[in-house]
Structure formats: structure tokens, C-alpha cells
Amino acid sequence: MKRRGFLGKGALALGGIVLPQKLFSNHHGPFVLPTSPTDEDAVKDEAYWSSIRLLYEQPKDYINLENGYFSPMALPVIAAHQQFENHINKRTSWFMRKNQEDAIVEARKVLAQFLKCKTDELALTRNTTESLNTLIAGFPWKAGDEVVIGNQDYGSMVAAFQQAEKRHGIVVRVANVPIHPRSDEEIVDAYMGLTNSKTRLLHVTHLINLTGQLLPVAAISNAAHEKGILVAVDAAHSVAQINFTIEELGADFVGASLHKWMGNALGTGFLWMKNQHIPSIWPLMADSDHEATDIRKFEHQGTRPIQSLQTLKAAIQIHESIGTELKQNRLKYLMQLWCKEVAEFPGITVLTPWNNANRNSAIATVSVTTYRPVDLANKLLKDYNIFTVAIDHPVIKGVRVTPHLFTKPEDVLLLAKALQEIAKY
Numbered sequence: 001m002k003r004r005g006f007l008g009k010g011a012l013a014l015g016g017i018v019l020p021q022k023l024f025s026n027h028h029g030p031f032v033l034p035t036s037p038t039d040e041d042a043v044k045d046e047a048y049w050s051s052i053r054l055l056y057e058q059p060k061d062y063i064n065l066e067n068g069y070f071s072p073m074a075l076p077v078i079a080a081h082q083q084f085e086n087h088i089n090k091r092t093s094w095f096m097r098k099n100q101e102d103a104i105v106e107a108r109k110v111l112a113q114f115l116k117c118k119t120d121e122l123a124l125t126r127n128t129t130e131s132l133n134t135l136i137a138g139f140p141w142k143a144g145d146e147v148v149i150g151n152q153d154y155g156s157m158v159a160a161f162q163q164a165e166k167r168h169g170i171v172v173r174v175a176n177v178p179i180h181p182r183s184d185e186e187i188v189d190a191y192m193g194l195t196n197s198k199t200r201l202l203h204v205t206h207l208i209n210l211t212g213q214l215l216p217v218a219a220i221s222n223a224a225h226e227k228g229i230l231v232a233v234d235a236a237h238s239v240a241q242i243n244f245t246i247e248e249l250g251a252d253f254v255g256a257s258l259h260k261w262m263g264n265a266l267g268t269g270f271l272w273m274k275n276q277h278i279p280s281i282w283p284l285m286a287d288s289d290h291e292a293t294d295i296r297k298f299e300h301q302g303t304r305p306i307q308s309l310q311t312l313k314a315a316i317q318i319h320e321s322i323g324t325e326l327k328q329n330r331l332k333y334l335m336q337l338w339c340k341e342v343a344e345f346p347g348i349t350v351l352t353p354w355n356n357a358n359r360n361s362a363i364a365t366v367s368v369t370t371y372r373p374v375d376l377a378n379k380l381l382k383d384y385n386i387f388t389v390a391i392d393h394p395v396i397k398g399v400r401v402t403p404h405l406f407t408k409p410e411d412v413l414l415l416a417k418a419l420q421e422i423a424k425y
């Protein structure tokens with residue numbers, strides 16, 4: 001029974017509800033939530049990672065190395081989701097009128113505990129796009145105000161700033177983030193070098209989805225605050241993948257999704273903002289239920305799937321049974337396994353600081369000379385059954401590879417072999 005926690009015969013207590021064994025249709029025998037190993041070789045403890053793999057249902061017809069879009073819910077989270085949905089479906093308006101509020105308050109509380117932030121600075125949204133669009137559309141812009149964004153920021157946020165440019169007459173400057181930076185200062189300078197007395201906001205992607213590069217947000221926030229400039233962070237890929245707290249970022253606004261690395265139900269995210277900024281930001285959907293100073297004004301959406309918020313407790317419980325640090329290290333280990341096999345191979349370029357522990361993550365992007373990104377992704381799928389995603393961005397062109405906790409080392413090694421074969425012929 002080495003390294004295994006046992007939570008009860010025939011049932012698993014998760015997220016405040018007890019899930020009967022029969023809900024785990026592909027499990028035989030009592031359901032076990034493994035206890036994470038603590039020794040220094042934990043990232044390579046394949047017995048432990050095999051038991052983690054049992055928490056997920058996997059496609060049988062391809063190797064999934066595109067886990068950046070969203071993460072699957074673990075089986076217990078799906079089971080909890082189904083139970084909560086059944087309950088709401090049975091109770092209908094009774095639940096919505098009498099229990100909905102408590103469920104939202106509880107979800108906000110468990111998330112704030114995980115993020116180590118205050119509940120009155122946290123709004124539960126549907127995703128990062130909504131969170132940051134709320135900020136960008138609701139910021140009290142004046143014509144001539146300036147913002148600095150990054151050249152590898154996510155398209156929806158870039159579009160939101162471009163819309164604010166047309167709508168409010170703001171000026172958007174774009175920092176060139178180096179692909180292989182030599183120092184944090186180089187990145188800080190890329191943003192700060194574009195600021196002036198009119199700059200109101202910097203928008204920084206904590207973990208760049210195109211390459212997996214982690215940016216030094218705290219250093220950028222410090223430099224910006226010295227000049228009285230606010231900082232908004234896109235933390236879509238860092239929350240529940242990278243070991244950090246909201247406070248450590250030193251930012252003013254943070255948006256993230258909970259259906260990515262937290263593995264919660266699709267359509268869940270959050271907007272965090274420092275208390276002092278709440279009154280000055282307009283909500284995306286007009287709200288008359290809360291004071292202008294109340295973070296909950298940002299949660300106005302109309303009828304929403306509350307079951308997806310109720311599952312947060314179970315998703316966090318599973319995440320914490322592994323621990324963010326071990327999860328981050330395992331994901332980096334899988335990324336490095338394949339990157340080190342191909343990084344020096346003729347004709348292959350890794351577009352990620354894969355061997356710099358302060359700047360890397362699960363995600364890495366690779367290109368093969370003479371292959372367009374889409375052709376490389378298609379070849380990997382057709383000839384090797386490996387599913388990735390082509391990135392054809394103005395500054396990043398390659399195939400993005402994102403392993404997950406259920407990824408086997410042999411899967412990423414097969415990818416490395418495939419890339420070498422493709423580059424050779």
C-alpha cells in the first residue's frame with residue numbers, strides 16, 4: 001500500500017459530497033485517491049503517476065499532447081458535476097431562489113483559500129476571456145491614455161485592446177517579448193521601455209500559451225508601480241500549473257480560467273482585482289444588485305450553471321492531493337524529456353526556454369525546417385497518431401506540445417523520435 005491513500009470502501013468523499021463507487025464506471029473495486037510521494041524522485045515515480053492516470057478517461061484513438069486548450073475533469077469531478085446537476089434539475093427554481101447564493105459564496109470561499117486571496121476581491125466568471133474583457137471594456141479610459149501589451153498575448157485580449165483603441169481613442173503599444181531572454185531585466189525593459197507619462201496599464205501574460213514561457217510578473221509589476229502604472233495579468237495557463245499566489249504577482253488585476261489546469265468544469269474562471277480598483281471599473285453586464293464597491297457586480301450573467309461552480313471543491317481537493325509544486329515539476333519533467341532529445345537535432349528548433357527552470361512549464365513549441373506548422377501537426381497525427389496544435393502566429397511558428405498528468409513518458413519520447421524522423425527525411 002506504499003503511497004496510497006484510501007478514502008473508504010465503495011465511496012469517495014470529495015468536495016463535501018460522498019460519491020458512490022458505481023459512479024466510476026471504469027473502476028473496479030474501491031476508488032482510491034493516491035497520496036503524493038514526497039521524495040526527490042517523485043516526478044519519476046511511475047507507480048504513482050499510473051495511479052493518477054486512473055483518475056482520467058483517455059481517448060483510445062490518439063495520443064493527446066494538446067492539453068493546453070482545456071483540461072479534462074478528473075472522473076470524481078465529473079461524477080460530482082453530474083450529481084450537482086441532477087440535484088439542481090430536480091429542485092429547479094427552488095434551488096435557484098433559495099440555494100444558489102450559498103453555492104456561489106461557498107465556491108468563492110474555496111477558491112479564495114486556494115489562491116490565498118480575499119473573497120471580496122474575487123469574482124467568479126466563465127473564463128479568462130470574460131474576466132479580462134470585463135477589465136478592458138470597463139476601464140475608465142480617456143482618449144490619449146496608453147497601454148502596453150505583449151506581442152505574444154492571447155488574441156482575445158489583443159482584440160479587446162484594439163476595440164478600446166477604436167472606441168475610446170487609447171493608444172496600444174506592443175512589447176517584443178524575447179523568446180530566449182537572457183535575464184528578467186530584458187523582459188521588464190521590453191515593457192517599461194514603451195511607457196511614458198500617459199501609460200495607464202500594462203497587460204502581461206504570465207505563462208505564454210504560444211511557447212510556454214513564464215514571464216517575471218512580479219518584477220514587471222514592481223517597475224510599473226514605481227511609475228504609477230497599473231498591471232493586469234492573464235494567468236489562464238499559470239493558475240494550478242505553476243506554484244504561486246496571487247499576492248506574489250504584485251499585480252492589480254488577474255484573470256484566469258479554472259477549466260484549464262485546475263481541471264474544473266468547462267466555463268469557469270475568475271477575475272481578481274485589488275479592492276481599491278473595484279469602484280472605478282464598470283462591469284461588462286450592467287448590475288443593480290450590488291454596490292459599485294462590491295466585486296460581485298462583475299458576476300452578473302443571468303442564469304448560469306451553478307453545478308460547475310459547485311465542483312470547484314472537488315477539483316481543488318484532487319489538485320491539492322498532488323500539490324501544485326509536484327504537478328508543476330512532473331509537467332516540466334515530461335516537457336524536458338522530449339525537448340532535450342530534439343533541441344540539438346539538425347533541422348529542429350525548440351521555441352521555448354525549455355532548460356531554464358525559472359521560465360518554463362508544461363508547454364513547449366517546436367518547429368522543423370521546411371515544414372509549415374499545420375503540415376507538421378498533420379504529419380504527427382497521420383503518421384504517428386500524436387495530436388498537437390499548429391501555432392501560426394506572426395512571431396511564433398511551430399507545433400505546440402502540451403502533456404498532462406496522464407501523459408506517459410513513452411508518449412513524449414515517441415514524439416521526440418517522430419520529430420527526429422521527420423527532420424531527417
Ligand SMILES: Cc1ncc(COP(=O)(O)O)c(C=O)c1O
Pocket residue numbers: 068069127128129130154156205207208209234236237257269
Ligand atoms: C494565455 C491565454 N489567455 C487566455 C485564454 C483564453 O482562455 P478562455 O478561453 O478559457 O477564456 C487562453 C486560452 O487558451 C490562453 O492561452
